[in-house]
Amino acid sequence: MNRFDDAEIAAVYKAIAERRDMRHFLPDPIDAALLERVLQAAHMAPSVGFMQPWRFIRITDAALRLKMHALVDQERIHTAHALGEREDAFMRLKVEGIRDCGELLVVALMDRRDAHIFGRRTLPEMDLCSVSCAIQNMWLAARAEGIGMGWVSLFDPEALRQLLHIPADAKPLAILCLGHVEAFYPRPMLELEGWAKRQRLHDLVSENAWVEAHPVVTDQPLEGKHDA
Template identity: 45%
Template sequence: MTTSNPPFSDAERRGLYRAIYERRDVRSQFLPDRIPPEVLTRLLEAAHHAPSVGFMQPWDFIVIESRDVRKSVLAMFEQENQKAAERFEGEREAHYRTLKLQGIMESPLNLCITCDRSRGGPHVLGRNSIVETDLFSTCLAVQNLWLAARAEGIGVGWVSILDQAQLSTTLNLPEHVYPLAYLCLGYVSEFLDQPELEAKGWRSRLPLNDLVHGDKWGQPRGSGG
């Protein structure tokens, strides 16, 4: 078989899967080293080449270097993290409070990836039935950036314990723009062998076999019918 787009070589394929399996949500291992502009551009280009429904490309990228802005976001995190801790009880709450869940000030760079919910106009191809596809598409941009960052030796941490309305105000976002992902980026001292929450006993990875169904929910693959 001949094709103008041949499959990846074995080395290329190994590199792709390595990025997938070694990607980590980084909170504690950031180094102060600056990310070179050309490397950051490569990461943003990778994110910008994510698939999007109707080719709407709803993402924007806010590169945050200001310590004042980051201090505001950190204060927001601390307020929301206290609320989150109070949702647990006993040993689970104590365990939660030991977890480091952000690297806002330690990382040399923060990045907010937003979703412009008006982009493409009121009728975006493929979006009539599921209006949230703009959010889903932006998540794919996050994943592209995350995998490219791992290939560059750069760690990424997603800070999800934030009040989105307050974050929008801090970043001066227009009303129709949603702050989908607040990320911490930087070179790291190491990438952990396991996800940090797994290594610290918070949760374990679920077995894939328990998550694969055949034709309908709860039906094993290959059962026929």
């Protein structure tokens, strides 16, 4: 049979259910073999036309890490201003662990992507979808290994591209904080902080035609929550 056994199936669903976007890390280093396994999981992801558009940059220079943190902090302030009434609530959130995590990685789209037409002629953004699959693979493998991972998207991609000497036709998509954690959040951190609630699956599934979901409220206060 092609089916996994019950214990293997349960482990897959457990990793999916308990994956968290982590922001709090311990400074302990990650074993090189473990990092290799997690990256290999990313590299096993599906990609449109088998183009494998993911590129990974491991950040080991402490000064470079601080420069990246400065870029993120700058965008954090811009994002807060753009949120209007929720600015103060947003500024109380911990949105990254760049200075604390054991490993810091940047994931970028490859250069010369225009040469890949298979599956992208009408949907050129499928290269981005492919990289997202790689990151999700990495996230699930890290969770199974007991390692926390956080995806940081608060940065100016052009500024980060120049900082890391990424080719002009490539694009950084994610800063990934990877490291040991004291504990995983029992629920997504933004849910715990009252920023948003998980929507009901029933409201997001329709049959044969689009059915409008219930409106999502995005301006509720954080009820005095603060960083842990």
